[in-house]
Amino acid sequence: MNTVIAFILIFGALVFFHELGHLMLAKRAGILCREFAIGFGPKILSFKKNETVYTIRLLPIGGFVRMAGEDPEVIEVKPGHNVGLLFNSENKVEKIILNNKEKYPQARIIEVENVDLEHNMFLSGYEHGEEDFLKRFDVSETSYFVMDGQEIQIAPYNRQFQSKKVGERIAAIFAGPLMNFILAFVILVALGFIQGAPVNDPRLGELTNDGSAKEAGLQEGDVIHSIEGQATASWQEVVEIIKDNPDTELTFEVERGGEVLSIEVVPDSATVGDETIGRIGAYNPVDKSFVSSFKYGFTETYTWTKEILIGFGKLVTGQFSIDMLSGPVGIYDITDQVAESGTINLLRWAALLSINLGIVNLLPIPALDGGRLLFLFVEALRGKPIDRQKEGIVHFIGFSLLMLLMLVVTWNDIQRLFL
Structure with missing residues (x-):
């Protein structure tokens, strides 16, 4: 049950902030937004505030903001009525x-x-x-x-999506994915405050209870000046020396409370792949300041964005197969595993999903935000919009193919997990 709640909260937050981006920029442009929806299908809950109906729908596979003018008006008054x-x-x-x-x-x-x-x-x-x-x-x-x-x-024409300048329409569409990146950044900055942002100082962070560092008498906060006479100016240098010397007694010269101490430490050996490395059971130092947390949030968002883009590139070139993709079932299973490891890892997983959602929506695929942006960029270059009927057909085909892909991926998830 905890996993169900965690999944619903994470999914709801990602979709909510994505659609909130669309809603905020659309309203700012003066577009009439008829509905703000989380999910698809039958309504579970709805209420109206000002001009917009806010709804929660049954199927947790996305959300939407229904802007006036994007689709033909469902009601039309004609002569003779x-x-x-x-x-x-x-x-x-x-x-x-x-x-x-x-x-x-x-x-x-x-x-x-x-x-x-x-x-x-x-x-x-x-x-x-x-x-x-x-x-x-x-x-x-x-x-x-x-x-x-x-x-x-x-909806008068001046309140419809198509009446706005192309730049305003691009902003309203782009704001959804952008909010996913902002949400991920905020989560990661918060993690920086909670657990501290890793820094590259030659200083010991938290020690494990069963590591050789604690057994030898090292303490959290010790500043390592040298190991076996080799000066250490960064945490990375400390790690490299320890990795290269498993089961070898090393002399650590450390500073603690203004006093310099020499402590003998024997790194434990650990096998990683085909390599045997040394470990002492110490985490890297962290900094919980605002500046460090801000930098951590930015760096992690950038790093994960780059890694996901590389993954999509490998999918396009055939280095990854479609069987490696996960749909809602697969994501639920991973969320279950991550939830068991604690709240910190669950928040990090939510940030990763938010970045992934932002990137996927920016792909130039019909029916996604990226596909709609592509049509708007073409309009900006041509100086006139593409025929709306033709654009609608392209988006319909794209949406149908996406639903087919989701069915295939979901079936693969079910086979992998239950069959």
């Missing part, structure tokens, strides 16, 4: 009642003759009882359709 109109204090149409008009006796019923709910925000028609007079009604930019008792906000 009979609708009811409710007005605000400025005598502008505030709500357009599409059905069940008898529930709104105060509504004025008209037969629509002309309508523009994107640019000029008006509709005109013949009001019941006054069919000889064509009337024009201005529509508020914050008006709603009302269908089956549900209110759907009307």
